[in-house]
Every structure is written in structure tokens, then in C-alpha cells.
Amino acid sequence: MLKIGLIGCGRISKNHFEAITAQPDAQCIACCDIIAERARETAEKYNIPFWATDYEEMLNIADIDLISICTPSGLHPEHGILAANYGKHVLTEKPMAVRLRDADELIEACDKGGVKLFVVLQNRLNPSIQLVRRAFDEGRFGKIYMITSNVFWTRPQEYYDMASWRGTWEYDGGAFMNQASHYVDMVQWFGGPIEEVKSITATLARNIEAEDTGSAIIRFKNGAIGSINVTMLTYPKNLEGSITILGEKGTVRIGGIAMNKIEHWEFTDKQEYDAQIENANTNPSSVYGFGHTGYYRNVVDSLQSKAKPTSDGLEGRKSLYLLEEIYKEKQTSNVLRLTFHQNKRKESNV
Numbered sequence: 001m002l003k004i005g006l007i008g009c010g011r012i013s014k015n016h017f018e019a020i021t022a023q024p025d026a027q028c029i030a031c032c033d034i035i036a037e038r039a040r041e042t043a044e045k046y047n048i049p050f051w052a053t054d055y056e057e058m059l060n061i062a063d064i065d066l067i068s069i070c071t072p073s074g075l076h077p078e079h080g081i082l083a084a085n086y087g088k089h090v091l092t093e094k095p096m097a098v099r100l101r102d103a104d105e106l107i108e109a110c111d112k113g114g115v116k117l118f119v120v121l122q123n124r125l126n127p128s129i130q131l132v133r134r135a136f137d138e139g140r141f142g143k144i145y146m147i148t149s150n151v152f153w154t155r156p157q158e159y160y161d162m163a164s165w166r167g168t169w170e171y172d173g174g175a176f177m178n179q180a181s182h183y184v185d186m187v188q189w190f191g192g193p194i195e196e197v198k199s200i201t202a203t204l205a206r207n208i209e210a211e212d213t214g215s216a217i218i219r220f221k222n223g224a225i226g227s228i229n230v231t232m233l234t235y236p237k238n239l240e241g242s243i244t245i246l247g248e249k250g251t252v253r254i255g256g257i258a259m260n261k262i263e264h265w266e267f268t269d270k271q272e273y274d275a276q277i278e279n280a281n282t283n284p285s286s287v288y289g290f291g292h293t294g295y296y297r298n299v300v301d302s303l304q305s306k307a308k309p310t311s312d313g314l315e316g317r318k319s320l321y322l323l324e325e326i327y328k329e330k331q332t333s334n335v336l337r338l339t340f341h342q343n344k345r346k347e348s349n350v
């Protein structure tokens with residue numbers, strides 16, 4: 001039985017508790033949150049025997065094998081490094097850090113501590129994505145020419161105001177780093193490694209430090225071109241979350257609310273599993289999807305040496321590398337942002 005302690009009993013933790021409960025050979029035995037009420041209520045709801053507000057108190061429980069980290073993104077490295085120092089395996093929510101150097105410190109601490117590091121990229125396990133990956137690994141696309149992703153979602157100001165870490169550079173990042181990070185990961189998973197990135201980002205309407213809108217263009221080392229267009233300002237609700245892969249011998253488009261639906265599937269060659277594409281489409285109720293259960297299954301199997309991790313620290317780092325490249329052009333976007341606001345001021349003077 002894998003014994004788990006979870007830190008950060010906020011919105012995403014529910015998916016973790018449900019995913020852990022679904023595993024016959026894993027159990028959450030402790031939870032921790034700086035808000036005592038939240039930790040206590042969570043423990044009651046999910047029958048967790050121990051709760052704490054002090055993280056080290058939880059880490060001192062010798063029985064815990066794995067720490068699941070669901071705190072604000074900027075805190076993942078600190079919480080992961082501490083867990084590794086206590087000899088616990090580490091599972092962290094995405095993104096694994098908001099800066100590459102912090103991610104590297106986390107990877108190093110886990111290596112030194114002789115523990116495994118898992119980064120939750122649950123959408124890679126969606127049945128639809130798995131089928132596309134199979135076709136990709138079998139070379140059915142031929143040469144890849146272009147990969148594009150659109151994330152046209154809506155996040156009102158109230159969403160950002162729910163917690164003070166949201167939209168800050170220190171703990172969150174913006175639309176690319178938080179909301180669109182699974183799409184960024186998918187683009188690099190199919191297109192990477194990366195040769196060069198150009199981007200423009202802007203904070204057009206929300207009162208946050210980081211961007212609410214942006215576009216990135218990528219040249220991959222294999223010569224293909226990628227693009228990612230993201231906004232959290234779509235009126236009046238989420239409109240699109242899609243990835244399109246255009247190759248020499250195949251075209252696939254994945255949509256749905258959490259990359260769960262194959263909208264276009266066309267290859268020169270035909271395979272018996274082409275008939276499964278309808279069955280692979282799922283209907284999750286939120287953009288978080290169903291993937292956490294499969295993700296935990298893989299974690300337990302990896303720790304029992306029955307499987308390879310689907311996304312470990314080095315895989316999580318690849319996404320973060322692309323995110324950091326996108327943000328390198330932040331300076332330029334700050335100038336654009338200023339220009340936008342100056343223009344707006346001029347317009348209102350007229």
C-alpha cells in the first residue's frame with residue numbers, strides 16, 4: 001500500500017483525493033494546508049487520519065512514501081525539495097516551478113535524496129491523446145510541418161481574486177504558464193526539441209501582473225513551425241482548446257474541453273485502430289479532465305517498478321523550458337502593454 005501525504009487542500013486537491021481513492025493499493029494518510037479549517041474539513045471529507053498546518057509535522061510521519069504537492073506553482077520546488085530531504089517521493093502539480101533554475105534544484109534534490117519525481121501532466125493520458133501519440137510514434141504523420149494550439153478561454157477578474165497568488169510572477173505566471181500549460185506541453189511533446197521562440201504577451205483586461213493574452217511562434221529543431229495563441233478574455237465563455245498537427249501524410253485536430261475529443265483524423269495509411277477514435281472521445285465536466293486517476297495509477301506502478309513514469313521531472317522541465325522561452329520576450333510585451341494603454345488613453349481624450 002502506497003502511503004501518501006498531500007499539501008495544499010485547494011481546488012485541484014479534490015481530483016487528487018478522488019484519484020487516490022480509486023487506487024486499490026494507495027491511500028492518503030495525511031493532508032496539510034496553511035488554512036487550518038481547510039485541512040480539517042478535507043481530512044473529515046476524505047477520511048484522512050492526520051491533518052496539519054505545519055508541513056514538517058506531516059513530513060515527520062515515517063509511514064508516508066510520497067508527498068503530493070498541490071500548493072501555488074511558485075511553492076512547488078520549496079515543498080518538493082523539503083519532501084526529498086525527508087526521503088519521500090515527490091509528485092507535483094504542473095507547472096513543476098515557475099522558473100527553470102528552481103525546477104533544476106528540485107530535480108537535483110530528488111536525485112540526491114534517491115527519490116522519484118513526478119510532474120502531473122494528466123492530459124497526456126487522455127485516450128484521444130494516446131491514440132494520436134501512437135500514430136505519431138508509428139511515424140504515420142511523416143514529416144511534421146506545423147503544430148498549432150488555440151486556447152480561447154474565459155477567466156473573469158473574480159477568478160484571479162480568489163487567491164492572492166493568482167496572476168503573480170512569483171507564484172503563478174499568466175495564461176501560458178497556468179491555464180494553457182497543458183497545451184504548451186502538448187505542442188512541445190509532439191514538436192520538440194525547440195530551436196527558437198518568439199512571442200508577444202499582454203495584460204489587456206485583467207488586473208494581474210502576468211499576461212492574460214499572448215501568441216508564441218516556435219521553430220522546432222526538426223524544422224517544423226509551431227504556434228500557440230492564448231487568451232483568458234474570450235466573451236462570454238470558453239470557446240476553444242485545440243491542437244492541430246499537420247504532417248506530410250497525416251492531419252489530426254484535437255479539441256473538446258480538456259483535449260478529450262478527436263475532431264479530425266486523416267492519414268494516408270489506414271490502421272485497424274482508426275475505428276477507435278469515436279470511442280476514445282470522453283466527456284469531462286471541467287477543463288481538469290479525468291486524467292488524475294490514470295496519472296496516479298502510473299505513479300503507483302512506477303514506484304512498484306511495473307511501469308515507466310509518463311511524466312517525470314525531466315519531462316516536466318521540457319514544458320517549463322518552452323514557457324521560460326515564451327516569457328523571455330516579456331520586456332517587449334511590457335512595451336506593447338504600455339503602448340496599448342497609452343493608445344486607450346488617447347482614444348478616450350478624443
Ligand SMILES: NC(=O)c1ccc[n+]([C@@H]2O[C@H](COP(=O)([O-])OP(=O)(O)OC[C@H]3O[C@@H](n4cnc5c(N)ncnc54)[C@H](O)[C@@H]3O)[C@@H](O)[C@H]2O)c1
Pocket residue numbers: 007008009010011012013032033034035038055070071072073074075093094095120122163178287288
Ligand atoms: N493539473 C491540472 O490540470 C491543474 C488544474 C488546476 C490547478 N493545477 C495546479 O495546482 C496548483 C494549485 O492550484 P489550485 O487551483 O488548487 O489553487 P488553490 O489556491 O485553490 O489551492 C492552493 C492551496 O494551497 C494552500 N497553501 C498555500 N501555501 C501553502 C503552504 N505554504 N503550506 C500549505 N498549504 C499552502 C492554500 O491555502 C490553498 O488551499 C497550481 O500549481 C496549479 O497550477 C493543476
